Amino acid sequence: MAGTATLNQPESPNAQAIDSIYRAVLGVTVTIFVLVGGWLVYSAIRFRERPGRTYPDPPQVRGSTQLEIGWTIVPVLILVGLSAFTFYKLPQVKDVPKGAMEVNVLAQQYGWTFTYPDGKHPAGASTLVVPVDTPIHLNMRSKDVIHDFWVEQLGQKQDVFPNKTTHTWFEAHAVGTYQGQCAEFCGPGHATMTISVQVVSKEEFRSYMAQKAIS
Amino acid sequence: MATAAITPAGNVPATRTGFRSWLTTVDHKRIGILYLLVTLFFFLTGGLMALVIRLQLETANGTVVSPDRYDQIFTMHGTTMVFLFVVPVMAAFGNYIVPLQIGARDMAFPKLNAASFWLLLFGGATMYSSFLFGSGPDTGWTAYPPLSVQSPGHGIDFWIVGLHILSISSILGAINFICTIHNMRAPGMRLTRMPLFTWCMEFYSIMILGALPVLSGALTMLLLDRNYGTHFFTASGSPILYQHLFWFFGHPEVYVVALPGFGMISEIVPVFSRKPIFGYRALVYAVAAIAFLGFVVWGHHMFATGLSAPVDAWFALASIAIAVPTGIKIFNWIGTMWMGRIRYEPPMLFAVGFILLFMIGGLSGIFLALYPIDLQVTDSYFVVAHFHYVMGSVPVFAVLGGLHYWYPKMTGRMLDRGLAIWSFWVLFVGFNMTFFPMHALGLSGMPRRIATYQAHPGWELMNQIATLGSFVLSVGVLMVAVNCLRSLRYGRIAGNDPWQANTLEWYTTSPPPPHNFDDLPPVRSERPLADLRSDAAILAVSGD
Numbered sequence: 001m002a003g004t005a006t007l008n009q010p011e012s013p014n015a016q017a018i019d020s021i022y023r024a025v026l027g028v029t030v031t032i033f034v035l036v037g038g039w040l041v042y043s044a045i046r047f048r049e050r051p052g053r054t055y056p057d058p059p060q061v062r063g064s065t066q067l068e069i070g071w072t073i074v075p076v077l078i079l080v081g082l083s084a085f086t087f088y089k090l091p092q093v094k095d096v097p098k099g100a101m102e103v104n105v106l107a108q109q110y111g112w113t114f115t116y117p118d119g120k121h122p123a124g125a126s127t128l129v130v131p132v133d134t135p136i137h138l139n140m141r142s143k144d145v146i147h148d149f150w151v152e153q154l155g156q157k158q159d160v161f162p163n164k165t166t167h168t169w170f171e172a173h174a175v176g177t178y179q180g181q182c183a184e185f186c187g188p189g190h191a192t193m194t195i196s197v198q199v200v201s202k203e204e205f206r207s208y209m210a211q212k213a214i215s
Numbered sequence: 216m217a218t219a220a221i222t223p224a225g226n227v228p229a230t231r232t233g234f235r236s237w238l239t240t241v242d243h244k245r246i247g248i249l250y251l252l253v254t255l256f257f258f259l260t261g262g263l264m265a266l267v268i269r270l271q272l273e274t275a276n277g278t279v280v281s282p283d284r285y286d287q288i289f290t291m292h293g294t295t296m297v298f299l300f301v302v303p304v305m306a307a308f309g310n311y312i313v314p315l316q317i318g319a320r321d322m323a324f325p326k327l328n329a330a331s332f333w334l335l336l337f338g339g340a341t342m343y344s345s346f347l348f349g350s351g352p353d354t355g356w357t358a359y360p361p362l363s364v365q366s367p368g369h370g371i372d373f374w375i376v377g378l379h380i381l382s383i384s385s386i387l388g389a390i391n392f393i394c395t396i397h398n399m400r401a402p403g404m405r406l407t408r409m410p411l412f413t414w415c416m417e418f419y420s421i422m423i424l425g426a427l428p429v430l431s432g433a434l435t436m437l438l439l440d441r442n443y444g445t446h447f448f449t450a451s452g453s454p455i456l457y458q459h460l461f462w463f464f465g466h467p468e469v470y471v472v473a474l475p476g477f478g479m480i481s482e483i484v485p486v487f488s489r490k491p492i493f494g495y496r497a498l499v500y501a502v503a504a505i506a507f508l509g510f511v512v513w514g515h516h517m518f519a520t521g522l523s524a525p526v527d528a529w530f531a532l533a534s535i536a537i538a539v540p541t542g543i544k545i546f547n548w549i550g551t552m553w554m555g556r557i558r559y560e561p562p563m564l565f566a567v568g569f570i571l572l573f574m575i576g577g578l579s580g581i582f583l584a585l586y587p588i589d590l591q592v593t594d595s596y597f598v599v600a601h602f603h604y605v606m607g608s609v610p611v612f613a614v615l616g617g618l619h620y621w622y623p624k625m626t627g628r629m630l631d632r633g634l635a636i637w638s639f640w641v642l643f644v645g646f647n648m649t650f651f652p653m654h655a656l657g658l659s660g661m662p663r664r665i666a667t668y669q670a671h672p673g674w675e676l677m678n679q680i681a682t683l684g685s686f687v688l689s690v691g692v693l694m695v696a697v698n699c700l701r702s703l704r705y706g707r708i709a710g711n712d713p714w715q716a717n718t719l720e721w722y723t724t725s726p727p728p729p730h731n732f733d734d735l736p737p738v739r740s741e742r743p744l745a746d747l748r749s750d751a752a753i754l755a756v757s758g759d
Contacts, residue, residue, distance in 0.1 A: 004655035004658070004659070004673070004677075005655070005658070006658060007591055007592075007658050008658070008659055008660055015591075017587065018587045018588060018590065018591050021585060021587050021588055022582070022588050022591070025581055025582055025585060025588060026582075029578040029579075029581055029582070032578060033574060033575065033578055036545065036546075036549075036574060037571060037574060039549055040545075040549050040552075040567065040570055040571060040574075041571075043549055043552040043553050043555075043557075044552060044557065044567050047488070047552060047553065047554060047555050047556065047557050048557045048558075048559060049556050049557060049558050049559075055556050057489065057556075058488070058489050058490050058554055058555050058556045059490075059554055060490060060491055061490065061491070061493065061554070062491050062492075062493070062494075062495070063493050063494035063495065063496070063497065063547075063550075064493075064494070064550075067494075067546075067550065068494055068497045068543070068547075071542060071543060071546040072539060072542075072543060075538060075539050075542045076539055079535045079536070079538060079539070079581075082535070082581070082585060083531070083532060083535060083585070086531070086585045086586075086587060087528070089587065090587060093587045093590070094524070144361065144365070145359075145361045145362040145365065146359055146361070146362065146454060148519060148594060150594075150662070152591065152660040155590075155591075156519075156587065156590030156591060157519045157590050157591065157593060157594065158519060158521060158590075159519050159520045159521060161454060161455070161520075162361060162449075162454070163450070163451075163452075163453065163454065166520075166521045167521070179660075180660075181662060181665075182662070183519075183593075183594040183595065183662045184359075184519075184594060185286075185354070185355050185359075185362070185594075185663075185664040186362060187286075187362060188281075188282040188283050188286055188353075188666070189282070190282075190664060190665060190666070191282065191665035191666045191667045191668065192667075
């Protein structure tokens, strides 16, 4: 289980790139919150009126152009920095590596059908079996309403539409089973539309594909 | 210079107070109170639905309600809170306060104003009546096709017609506010001397006029797709087109809600800090910038649909740009408090709480604007946490701050201070207990809008904290309700200006007479009453 302040342990290059952007933004935003929130709370306590004391009228300051310019420019610079880092990392999220294995995905209320390039399907409902350290390119379509493919440890969400094909990819670096589920509300069975991605060693995958278990 | 009497006191008609007089009233103050009562009723309704949601999710594999019923409940929770509470509650305060703040006799079109209110009630009733016919709307408040086209029964049809009625109500109200603000200001009240709440209601109205017609168009197409075999959004049509239209409305809607909340905070903070607002012009420019940017960022709700790279980049950059004017507002509020003499009356407590919570919502928005992160956390509980810190902190903290601030003006009596302070702390703790753990839930993979979830490490505990928090929050809401009802009878008499405030509504009696003002003071700045007090002080000194 991941920490409560971070994304679940990323196991694919796209998920890792997102994780690094997330951590950068978390660091910056928490710092801003501590500084500005601290300034707010300090002001709120420091300048409070205490009963039984008399105070002179506070200075009737109406503003300061220099401060206004300052607290416009500094946030702009911070945001430019965060954006630049995001765009620098973006290709690692979006670009599908060359030589990826193509898998077709059909989503429907409330399950997933995966099809390998040779037309076979993995055994088991809504289960995808793939080899480790191999880029997998998913070509996805829906039979009915909008769904969304999301296996958090393997990267970003992608909506799945009935009238056009959308794409996503992942490359799992560790053997194991990764759980995900449909992330676009698709009807009363939405909560049950889970995805299971089983990542196996390359040898195991070769023998798996040779089995008759998969149709 | 002596101020001219606006209405000779002898000509004032006797005030009628019977039940019928409320049904037929065109007085902006009474309409404001009717708006307030109806929207607070819908708030309680939406809140009860939220409690059912929280009970259902308290444990894994919850069985409090069926998935079908759950879908209807979260759909109507969202719809009710957005369309029947947070947007029209701003019209409630706008109606009551704006004419008073600008020194006007009433709204520009009093009968139209009454029509806006009754349409709100009919729109809400239309939507809810679907439950009497066997099926409530069940596709989420966003109603994405094709799901919303396939949804059986007539729940969605009732929902669409109800929303059409509500849109007309809001559009008429917006036209009325704009005409009132531009034509009925007191002598001397230039735009640059207008109270900030009134400024925010101006931009609220402009945004409603820009956004709601687009929603109405999209909903009409959806209604035709459902009932008359058109294919705007299905088959050869485009489901994504609906999302563009919906969010072209939907994102400005966020600021339609937030801006009047900002306006309330901008009224409260200077009054209780005993200083002028820091950077009046900067705040107005910031509101204008937010209103403009609000219209060009809708695509950040759609990153996961797979827009093109340049379009993604535009929506990301435009969205994070909103952080700049939002930051300016926060800095100016704190700048107003700095070196002030802060009185912790309940409105100020709510205002400080709001600034802190809204900051959390604003900062979590940066995660969602930088879209690779959005692609992980969108449609998860992280987003639910984010928009409750934004759309939820406004009504709970800014609006309740406004209610505590203006209640004495509306009723002539003060709320109980001790109870109000206690209710603030209960609300503050309950709000954070409910919504803060949702960030963690989303980060650890819990999607939104799921009726049940399987046992999952960590999810159950965080859901239980949220559920407990939602009940604490409810206790806080009840405390505010009890205080409001009790103080009607037992509250201390408020007098015209219990807070030593700045704006014209505090010049007249509490509650104001039907014609609002017997006379008006000169308006020489955005703080006519503060000017009046300093004039009196100078006179007192020179008179010795």
